[in-house]
Amino acid sequence: MKGQRKLLAVIISILVSMSMVAACSNGANNGDPAEVQPSASASPTSSNQEDPPAAPQPNDRTKFDPPVTITAALQLKPSDKLRNGDTPEDNPISRWFRDNLGIVTKYKWVVTDSLETKVRLAMTSGEELPDVLSVSGTLFEDLVASGKIQSIDEAFEKYATERVKDSYIKNPEIWNSVKRDGKVYGLPTISNGIVGATVMWVRQDWLDKLGLKAPTNIAEFDAVMEAFTNQDPDGNNKNDTYGLALGGNTGYYHPTSNYMADTSFIFGQDQPYLWIKDASGNLQYGSTLAGVKDGLGKLKDWFAKGYLSPDFGTQDAAKAMADFTSGKAGIAFAPGWSGGWPIGTAVAEAEKTNQALDIKPYPLPAGVNGEVGRQASLPSYGTYVFSKDFTQMEAIFKYWDTLYGCAIEDPKCPFDKGYGEGYDYVLNDGKTEWKDVPDGIVSLNAYLMLSPSSGTSPTNVMEGPNIYQRVASGQLDNVFEQKLAASNGKLTIDGFAVAYEQIAQDVPSGFYGANTATMKEKWDQLSTLEEQTFLQIIYGKQPLDYFDTFVKQWNDQGGKQITKEVNEAVASLK
Amino acid sequence: MLKPKISNRLFQYSNHVFLSIVALLCILPMIHVLAVSLSSNYATTSFLVKLWPIGFTLDAYEKALNSNNFLIAFRVSVLRTVFGTLLSMTLTMLAAYSMSKDNRYFRGRTVYAWFFVFTMLFHGGLIPTYLVVQKAGLMNSLWALILPVAVNVFNVVLMMNFFRGIPKELEEAAAIDGAGHFRILFTIFFPISLPSIATLSLFTMVFHWNSWFDGMIYMNQANQIPLATFLQALIAGFDYTQIGLNPSDLESLSERSLKSALIFIGTLPILLVYPFLQKYFVKGMTLGSVKE
Numbered sequence A: 001m002k003g004q005r006k007l008l009a010v011i012i013s014i015l016v017s018m019s020m021v022a023a024c025s026n027g028a029n030n031g032d033p034a035e036v037q038p039s040a041s042a043s044p045t046s047s048n049q050e051d052p053p054a055a056p057q058p059n060d061r062t063k064f065d066p067p068v069t070i071t072a073a074l075q076l077k078p079s080d081k082l083r084n085g086d087t088p089e090d091n092p093i094s095r096w097f098r099d100n101l102g103i104v105t106k107y108k109w110v111v112t113d114s115l116e117t118k119v120r121l122a123m124t125s126g127e128e129l130p131d132v133l134s135v136s137g138t139l140f141e142d143l144v145a146s147g148k149i150q151s152i153d154e155a156f157e158k159y160a161t162e163r164v165k166d167s168y169i170k171n172p173e174i175w176n177s178v179k180r181d182g183k184v185y186g187l188p189t190i191s192n193g194i195v196g197a198t199v200m201w202v203r204q205d206w207l208d209k210l211g212l213k214a215p216t217n218i219a220e221f222d223a224v225m226e227a228f229t230n231q232d233p234d235g236n237n238k239n240d241t242y243g244l245a246l247g248g249n250t251g252y253y254h255p256t257s258n259y260m261a262d263t264s265f266i267f268g269q270d271q272p273y274l275w276i277k278d279a280s281g282n283l284q285y286g287s288t289l290a291g292v293k294d295g296l297g298k299l300k301d302w303f304a305k306g307y308l309s310p311d312f313g314t315q316d317a318a319k320a321m322a323d324f325t326s327g328k329a330g331i332a333f334a335p336g337w338s339g340g341w342p343i344g345t346a347v348a349e350a351e352k353t354n355q356a357l358d359i360k361p362y363p364l365p366a367g368v369n370g371e372v373g374r375q376a377s378l379p380s381y382g383t384y385v386f387s388k389d390f391t392q393m394e395a396i397f398k399y400w401d402t403l404y405g406c407a408i409e410d411p412k413c414p415f416d417k418g419y420g421e422g423y424d425y426v427l428n429d430g431k432t433e434w435k436d437v438p439d440g441i442v443s444l445n446a447y448l449m450l451s452p453s454s455g456t457s458p459t460n461v462m463e464g465p466n467i468y469q470r471v472a473s474g475q476l477d478n479v480f481e482q483k484l485a486a487s488n489g490k491l492t493i494d495g496f497a498v499a500y501e502q503i504a505q506d507v508p509s510g511f512y513g514a515n516t517a518t519m520k521e522k523w524d525q526l527s528t529l530e531e532q533t534f535l536q537i538i539y540g541k542q543p544l545d546y547f548d549t550f551v552k553q554w555n556d557q558g559g560k561q562i563t564k565e566v567n568e569a570v571a572s573l574k
Numbered sequence B: 001m002l003k004p005k006i007s008n009r010l011f012q013y014s015n016h017v018f019l020s021i022v023a024l025l026c027i028l029p030m031i032h033v034l035a036v037s038l039s040s041n042y043a044t045t046s047f048l049v050k051l052w053p054i055g056f057t058l059d060a061y062e063k064a065l066n067s068n069n070f071l072i073a074f075r076v077s078v079l080r081t082v083f084g085t086l087l088s089m090t091l092t093m094l095a096a097y098s099m100s101k102d103n104r105y106f107r108g109r110t111v112y113a114w115f116f117v118f119t120m121l122f123h124g125g126l127i128p129t130y131l132v133v134q135k136a137g138l139m140n141s142l143w144a145l146i147l148p149v150a151v152n153v154f155n156v157v158l159m160m161n162f163f164r165g166i167p168k169e170l171e172e173a174a175a176i177d178g179a180g181h182f183r184i185l186f187t188i189f190f191p192i193s194l195p196s197i198a199t200l201s202l203f204t205m206v207f208h209w210n211s212w213f214d215g216m217i218y219m220n221q222a223n224q225i226p227l228a229t230f231l232q233a234l235i236a237g238f239d240y241t242q243i244g245l246n247p248s249d250l251e252s253l254s255e256r257s258l259k260s261a262l263i264f265i266g267t268l269p270i271l272l273v274y275p276f277l278q279k280y281f282v283k284g285m286t287l288g289s290v291k292e
Helices: A002-026 A033-042 A046-050 A092-101 A116-125 A137-146 A153-159 A162-169 A172-177 A204-209 A218-230 A290-304 A317-325 A343-352 A393-407 A467-472 A479-487 A490-501 A517-538 A546-573 B006-037 B041-045 B059-066 B068-100 B109-121 B126-135 B143-149 B153-164 B168-176 B181-192 B194-210 B213-218 B227-236 B247-254 B256-289
Strands: A068-075 A103-111 A132-135 A198-203 A242-244 A275-277 A283-285 A329-335 A359-362 A383-386 A426-428 A431-433
Touching: A068 A132, A068 A393, A092 A103, A092 A393, A103 A393, A116 A137, A116 B126, A116 B213, A132 A137, A137 A383, A153 A393, A162 A172, A162 A393, A198 A204, A198 A490, A218 A242, A218 A329, A283 A546, A290 A517, A290 A546, A317 A329, A317 A343, A343 A359, A343 A490, A343 B041, A359 A490, A383 A393, A431 A479, A467 A479, A467 A490, A517 A546, B006 B256, B041 B256, B059 B068, B059 B256, B068 B109, B068 B143, B068 B153, B068 B181, B068 B194, B068 B227, B068 B256, B109 B153, B126 B143, B126 B213, B143 B194, B143 B213, B153 B194, B168 B181, B181 B194, B194 B227, B194 B256, B213 B227, B227 B256
Parallel strands: A068 A103, A242 A329
Antiparallel strands: A132 A383, A198 A329, A198 A359, A275 A283, A426 A431
16 A cells, blocks of 8 residues: 555656646746646636747647656446557557657546446545546536536636637537536537437338328328338238337336437427426426427327337337337337448348348428427537546647547548557558458547547537538548548438438427436436326326326426526526 | 055146246246347347347357457456355355354354354445455455455354264364364365355355456456456446447447357356256255254
8 A cells, every 4th residue: 555655656746747847848837837727717818818829729749748647447348349469558549649649548447337336436435536537417416516526617728729619619508517606627528419319210112112202290290100000011911010119118217208219309399308498588397398298199199099019118229129120110210320220230131131121311200289309419428527636637638639620520630540550440552441441340439538529520610511411412522521431331321411401400408407406306206207197198098188287296296496496507507 | 656646646747847937937048148149130139039049140259259358357257256265165164163162162152153243234334345445455456356255154154053063073083083173174074064065165156256346346457357247337238318429339239149148158157067066055055054
């Protein structure tokens, strides 16, 4: 133990001296950066702009010398395979950052499960946290409350490059999830806005056989469902098909909203489970809106007519999608990536065995009240937090800027072809090859210490059509487009391109903050009530008017109070 | 031999039927996992496979055996099981031997007995135990998986009862011939108690092979995680609400064949131990419980 402490002391002193060297070489300030930071916060931020050498530049490749070591946590996955003797701490990604920027990644923790247990034990036992952690939800709240992580306002102001700042300016709501008492406690990733956005996948061969067109509104959808259920679309003279694959067993109380086999389109702009702005600008809980009652009424009607599987309430997303890909159901709503798995794999298999399976993505039809709408993807899929003792925020933002460049297709991105030769691409006589990688393609994403976006450009940042739309229309000009085209199936690209067409109609949640006091106490109970009500109505165990009883119960059992608290919380952020 | 009565035969038949059903209930899931592990990825993700592989392929096993993480985890599990069981059995025997002596012979036995029994009734709980392990500097070492569970009081009590069933005369005869306690324990008691030692060893082995939680909280490095922890992560999957566009996430969602292969390889070693120890098994339990 003593030996370890000594070692730690040595490491810390090295880190501190390194930061001094780094700070001096920039000529921005002299002295210990730890002492400078408070004064920087006191002085107005404009002082940074008056001092041109201090403004961080994009793609700045000045190397930290001696190198900066940052500790992190790695989530080990059984599918992670490194090649050529590489290790989590020594692989193409970590080598590039070490050799070009002088940033060394060390994994203090390797976890197999979610980080949660580990972090909580460390918090109670006083064990030191790694410098960087990716967290979300209640764990983030508890870390803020524990005081073990630092607020990053000053560091962000000082070290983030213009383009990185710009990405947050263009997505202002994103700070709300990490702002507590006016301070920012983490660096949220920004999603590309369509990761989870659903499109309508339809059995094209069934449509063609029955002489139908893809539905664009609820009446047409009704007709297609009827035909798919009763007119024997697979031509086997058995009444063994149904209309819509729906995975009602989600594990998180939202029977009509799943990551695949979802049915959020039916509710149009009145999306359940989200906090939705009403005409006066106040937030209302989506599940209590009138549009949801209409949507549930439609689902109840469909269930009674046999358009849904009798087992939908117990089917999870994968099982419901299996019904769709194996020819039992004719329509499924799922995000663009499902064009790879499970739809893409099923189509490939069907081609191999000469079976009919022709599936196409279509834009969502309008919902029951005539409006198009779906649940928007989360604005952020995780937040990086930094230990309170960590002083190397400059290195963090350099790492971040480099990878942010890759997300927005900067030609200077060092990983434009992929993350590692022999992993996700190979070079043949100077030509890049993305498909035929010996022993198969392996993704190195897990070994990124920080990952600012989910692969493609964050929302609202790049002008013009999105990369999926460009590739879908056949444009292959830059290396990013070529890589995307080569490493994704056509259905995936088409699926995402279709998802983008309707991004303007996505319904975001108006509230991403911490759980309010009453929420902590009552939310589980209210959610159970909600799930049971929805399922009972669709299954026909309760009349549709039971919905009104539910709304009353929901409000009486704490929902009203929660709505008030949520509105107050949102108002306090402004 | 008497011809069995009708009712007797009926009992025999229904007994066989009932036990066959129970046996099937135990073995069918194993067969299903085996079938899934031998099927093509498409068939498994479409939930087509029941008890016979569809699209037979050994891909999953090839992948599993090429996966470094898996092999390392396997090694850690073997190490902890072997050393954990050896240490555990040694300590259990030493404790049980002394505790099997009565109070006249071993002064203060009651105090020791209470000391052991106390831990059966009250234990530290998660966080205090974690703190002890951490402050003892055991984090990230194989000892963290072995030492905290080295003495199972229940096993000590079983073993103690078994030792008490051994005739005193044997021990006295050995003592007259000049044998000390260690010699009596290892050359007289040990061979006689083989059935119960084998039984308890099996319990301990299965325990070590299956426990995953300690591996998750005490081990921070990739090369120290035991197989059970690794498999637990594999089965538990991830939070669907947080699904991102990460190809490796999607890959792990769709690799049911690989998961099944890993599970099957993971359960195999401990299954193989059973037949070798079974002959002691029945004898061991009953012998240990009542005999005076």
